[in-house]
Amino acid sequence: MKQSFKVSIQPDGKTVHVLDGTSIYEALGEAGIIIKSECGGSGVCGSCKVRVIEGKYEQHGSERHLSKEEIDKGLVLACSARVLGDMKVEIPTVSRVFEQKILTRGLTKEVSLSPGIRKLFIEAPEPSLEDVRPDLERVMDALGDGRKRKFPLELLRAFPDRLREGEWKATVILTDDEIVGIESGNTTGRHYGIAFDIGTTTVVGYLIDLTKGIEIGVASRTNPQTSYGDDVITRIHFASSTADGLEKLHGQIVSCINEITEELVSTSGIEREWIYMIIATGNTTMSHLFLGISPKYLALNPYVGVLRGGFETAASELGVRISPFGRAYTMPNIAGFVGGDTVAMILASELNKSREIKFAIDIGTNGELVMGNRDRLVACSTAAGPAFEGARITHGMRASDGAIEKVIIENGGISINTIGNKPPIGICGTALIDSIAELRKLGVIDEQGKMLRKEQLPDGTPGFIRERLINHDTYRASFVLVDGSETQTGLPILLTQKDIRETQLAKGAILAGYEILKETLGVEDKDIKEVLLAGAFGNYIRRENAKIIGLLPDIPLQKIRFIGNAAGSGAKMLLVKNELREEASRISADTEYIELAVNINFQKTFTEAMFFPLLLNNG
């Protein structure tokens, strides 16, 4: 097996373990950090510069992109430098994707801050017999912009004490058309927000300092709703058919958000009350459940939701514990199965501004696909299922410690890499793709997805492959990825025929969606300028292998780009720049939704898409 090295990443403070020879670019991807790479990691564009602080690496063909000064400073191209030992690496802000666009981390300030909730310090004149304006008017006048604003009853109740405690110096918390809160004295320096990406499986929160526009923390949790079902359909059913099902699922996601908030608050040393805004993005079902709105009819033909537009409300009304004046904005969705996370992805990737046709895909429990350009965008959702998140796979597991996340078969052996460099427990989605791709290349799996028996193997199949092919009592044809002697459980980790079928269903659904979108737009593979891979899973997959199993279309590798957690990035953008809500609304309204369930070509396309591609000169 290959050796594995530790890569520490600055200033993020993250550490990943990667196999010998992994590119720094891939190592960063495993840490969830996406950097610029216009050429798709082929060493052409020179935009993925990072600095190696210490550690051994080898680099090929990147000299022309680096000045002597840069080389002296230790800068390398992340895509072309391969890790050969433990390493410390630093990422300059300019090399980051999205983050550098929206967050002013230290140097760049490309986006002016205009959060949806503002804090204004005022000094109101003290009342006197010559000036008996009531408290509220006194504050309104001190704001000085002459706007008519609404205000909640609770605020009026707080007014008299807050104003006098601070001796008529106060901080007013307001939105465009409403005063939502007041605090004594000048508290404008305490202003934070959290962008939440509510996935069916994972919920991630990004804590942003809204006075500076910088991200100061990230935390995530498994969506606790998973205890009521892996996928949205199961949860919709639970919410609709159980007496307090909706309340339970709503309560769970709110608890999860509160837990993430607590973690962000305690690790960053701020107070919960300093958080005034959260932006929530997620698929349409998640958005409905987060708002406590029944998603029942999303699962029934013709699959309509309750609302499509963005929705802002008091955070307290949802049970979200931040500032008592805090607001919660849930992003608009596109249709019943294409949600706010897709709107956020379009927003972050600027698909809606592109002149060229692009294809963006976020592979989660559902696969959301968007294709088009500034003139027309079409989207669909494929029930990919949770296979790529490790569910329904014999020894599948989520991408957490001990999960095999990479499999390489070469030089007469199998190399695996596990998350956290721990003894293996099971395989996660990326390794599922890797292992099927590797076995497909060796001819162990045929085009139909059938795993050959030993006696059917092509001539020249290496011995170490032959001996790992077994006929398991329960799982029938299986391939031993890791022997029981090497695993945490003492049991072997297998890739089974069933796993391949699950994978075929998942990737077939996605590829079929891609074909239907092309057909809708009337374009062909060659017209697709870029394929953008979003989401946690998208970050980690090996694009070559994804192409070999036909999860990704037959598009040149350099056209396939990782864009990180684009849903999270879009939500962060809204957090710091409120005007983008309008753009989000336009995206929501203008993106055409294609309902695959009623597309007459879908079944045929799906059936074809389940096959594995012929083995040509892939990779």
Place this chain on the structure above:
Amino acid sequence: MKQSFKVSIQPDGKTVHVLDGTSIYEALGEAGIIIKSECGGSGVCGSCKVRVIEGKYEQHGSERHLSKEEIDKGLVLACSARVLGDMKVEIPTVSRVFEQKILTRGLTKEVSLSPGIRKLFIEAPEPSLEDVRPDLERVMDALGDGRKRKFPLELLRAFPDRLREGEWKATVILTDDEIVGIESGNTTGRHYGIAFDIGTTTVVGYLIDLTKGIEIGVASRTNPQTSYGDDVITRIHFASSTADGLEKLHGQIVSCINEITEELVSTSGIEREWIYMIIATGNTTMSHLFLGISPKYLALNPYVGVLRGGFETAASELGVRISPFGRAYTMPNIAGFVGGDTVAMILASELNKSREIKFAIDIGTNGELVMGNRDRLVACSTAAGPAFEGARITHGMRASDGAIEKVIIENGGISINTIGNKPPIGICGTALIDSIAELRKLGVIDEQGKMLRKEQLPDGTPGFIRERLINHDTYRASFVLVDGSETQTGLPILLTQKDIRETQLAKGAILAGYEILKETLGVEDKDIKEVLLAGAFGNYIRRENAKIIGLLPDIPLQKIRFIGNAAGSGAKMLLVKNELREEASRISADTEYIELAVNINFQKTFTEAMFFPLLLNNG
């Protein structure tokens, strides 16, 4: 003693008992029904026509205002017809004040209905695979006016079921900029509102059918906050100095409003859920307490409140139990001690539109005074105290069953009238004024307000007066109004020296306010075109007597008009015509408030105003 007769009033279904010779106009006033009287009841204008269905009466000098046809129908001028026996009388809509202006009772429809909350029946198309608009959009589009409206979270939660229960026929409940509710099917016929006049002492609710603009019920309660103090200052103190004082007072007024609502609902046979809007008007302290906002600083120099403008919120947020979608609008006030009830009075009396200078006064626990015309209005509040409501008076009581409400001394005897024609228990404000005026006329009370001893009485004082003058152990100089043998308690009912002092303080405060307002506007008595008496108390007082004790200025009687519960009328107007909120806001903003406490002339004026006027040819 004079005989007393029963007067039944149609279509109101009210009954009052009045002394022999009382005008029908006064009898109606006692029932709380104010009819038109442009000349102030002097038989000149001919606008107070009513129909005597049966009963004995005498009429003087009204013939020229009545056609032969009208006389045949039994029409009389209410001001000129005196009750001489039990009577049934009917009031034509055209003779009513305010009611006929704002409420389309049967015949007239002078005001088009435009309540602040509307109900619209829609038929939304059912979703299909060709039309997958979400529920909310479906409804918004069905509304068809293209307005962007906000909506509360609760509504979204109710949407899916309500729409499907009614098979996509639903009634949308909306304000100008918000959808607040939805009901299955067509419920537009069930649309009610209540206008509440929240007095310091009495709370009155008027139930209005908002589909027709007619009043269908009235109910009132003593403000339960009185258990914490008679006047606003005591209550402000209680709210500010007790741990849960504010919550208690807020809870009490809300309970009171809920009780009145229950009564209105049960007597009119409608459901509580059919009430969608309440309008609340009251003095600034009452408005603050109703909203649960601390009135603390209203009682501290420089006496500023928390808000002045009108405020609408969900009724449920205040604990007011009407439709779950119901709204509560609290009227704007003018200053710390001139509240929404004064705004409502100005609105109802159209003082703000008058070319001539008028003076309007609402005597309650506080006396609110407004003077001016469409060019300029000035207002002040006088701490008249609750004397006219029977408080702080030795045998004082509220105007309820058994209260002496009228005292006439003539023909060698004292005639009294009690409310409900019951044996007397005590005296209410009108009788207090009557008895002081009568004794003043007889010279028993001097200009300084001193009650003479027997030996000081002028020559010719009748014997029955002399014998009623006693020196009471506790109350010193006192006048026996009713002997113990005739009262419910068996104890005599006295008018004491202390009562006269309390009355002097109360009437002095009001008259001083009047003088300061005149001074502010630079006008004299002769410039005042009309004096408008509002409020329950104003309805009942004998104007002659009010002038004799100097409660009202020296203005010709025909210039003094009762205008009924103008605060209630103003609130009713807002209920049926939402656009008037803007007018109310303008009145609130434009009316100048005069703070008597800091007026350098006030003390001097007040001291002078406490004296009783010299006995000239009054009345």
